[in-house]
Amino acid sequence: MDRIALAAPAKINWSLDVVGKRPDGYHLLATVMQAVSLSDRVDVELRPAAEGLSLACDVPGIPCDARNTCHRAAARFLSLAGPAGRTGVRVRIAKRIPEAAGLAGGSTDAAATLVALARLMPGAVSAADLAEIAVATGADVPFCLFGGTALCEGIGEILTPLPAWEGIPLLLLKPPFGVSTPAAFRALSLDALEDRPDTAAVCRAVAARDLAALDRAAGNVLWPVARDEHPALGAALEALRAAGSAVARLSGSGPTLFAAFADPDARDRAAASSVLDALRGAGWFLAPCATLAHGPQEVDA
Numbered sequence: 001m002d003r004i005a006l007a008a009p010a011k012i013n014w015s016l017d018v019v020g021k022r023p024d025g026y027h028l029l030a031t032v033m034q035a036v037s038l039s040d041r042v043d044v045e046l047r048p049a050a051e052g053l054s055l056a057c058d059v060p061g062i063p064c065d066a067r068n069t070c071h072r073a074a075a076r077f078l079s080l081a082g083p084a085g086r087t088g089v090r091v092r093i094a095k096r097i098p099e100a101a102g103l104a105g106g107s108t109d110a111a112a113t114l115v116a117l118a119r120l121m122p123g124a125v126s127a128a129d130l131a132e133i134a135v136a137t138g139a140d141v142p143f144c145l146f147g148g149t150a151l152c153e154g155i156g157e158i159l160t161p162l163p164a165w166e167g168i169p170l171l172l173l174k175p176p177f178g179v180s181t182p183a184a185f186r187a188l189s190l191d192a193l194e195d196r197p198d199t200a201a202v203c204r205a206v207a208a209r210d211l212a213a214l215d216r217a218a219g220n221v222l223w224p225v226a227r228d229e230h231p232a233l234g235a236a237l238e239a240l241r242a243a244g245s246a247v248a249r250l251s252g253s254g255p256t257l258f259a260a261f262a263d264p265d266a267r268d269r270a271a272a273s274s275v276l277d278a279l280r281g282a283g284w285f286l287a288p289c290a291t292l293a294h295g296p297q298e299v300d301a
Helices: 070-078 107-120 125-136 141-146 181-185 201-206 212-216 221-229 232-242 263-271 274-281
Strands: 003-021 026-047 052-059 088-094 149-154 159-162 169-175 249-250 259-262 285-290 297-299
Touching: 003 107, 003 141, 003 249, 026 169, 026 201, 052 070, 070 088, 070 107, 070 125, 107 125, 107 181, 125 141, 125 159, 141 149, 141 159, 141 221, 159 181, 169 201, 169 232, 169 263, 169 274, 181 285, 201 212, 212 232, 221 232, 232 249, 232 259, 232 274, 249 297, 263 285, 274 285
Parallel strands: 052 088
Antiparallel strands: 003 026, 003 297, 026 088, 026 149, 026 285, 149 159, 169 259, 169 285, 249 259
């Protein structure tokens, strides 16, 4: 096999707390992440060694060099793969996950690239090395390697799998602008955190598959930063709640909002509501999807 194609799922954060800061400036997290069915497609092909490493993306403006997380992940993999790494690699990305959205679009593409290379070159890199590459590439990449539902701590590298909660109907709502994750964390005041979740209670709610308990326990400490910078997000979140969602929150550093519903019909009615339809007409990205129990999965090449 010299080619593989994978669906690379986005993620949401059921909750996100910051519990400290390392001397090097990285924030220490306690966040419950969830894979969702909105996915990019990542095609990885082994090529003659003379062709080197190349990357292409169907969205103009996305860098396709070492600034791209997929490129960095592939380069690190090849450097650790020994003789097997002396090969050309072509990566092609078909984007469906919005950029700068708090949905781990770049991280999940990098994770899918690593999964693909590990399958194309079995045994070239150990599982431990693959995990180290993921951590070095980006904070969300370790989770995106496996997907499902997990408590992620440290800078995202300490994963505790939680019972997978598959098939929850969701709406994702992103305004027509992005948010810089580093800028959002720089604006965060550790001395005055708001909207803090009860992470242990969030984990219990996930284990019990209890959306009402999840809503009571969940929170995102980056929400006040996003809301104050972009007041339209506050009105949009209230619209999702008024449309009948069981849980509605900011994902990651934003600006994407997610809403979970008790059943697909409730979600579809919400998506068709006049308020959300007006936001879509104003350029907001509105996508129905559902929670997943897995990470990158093979699709037809």
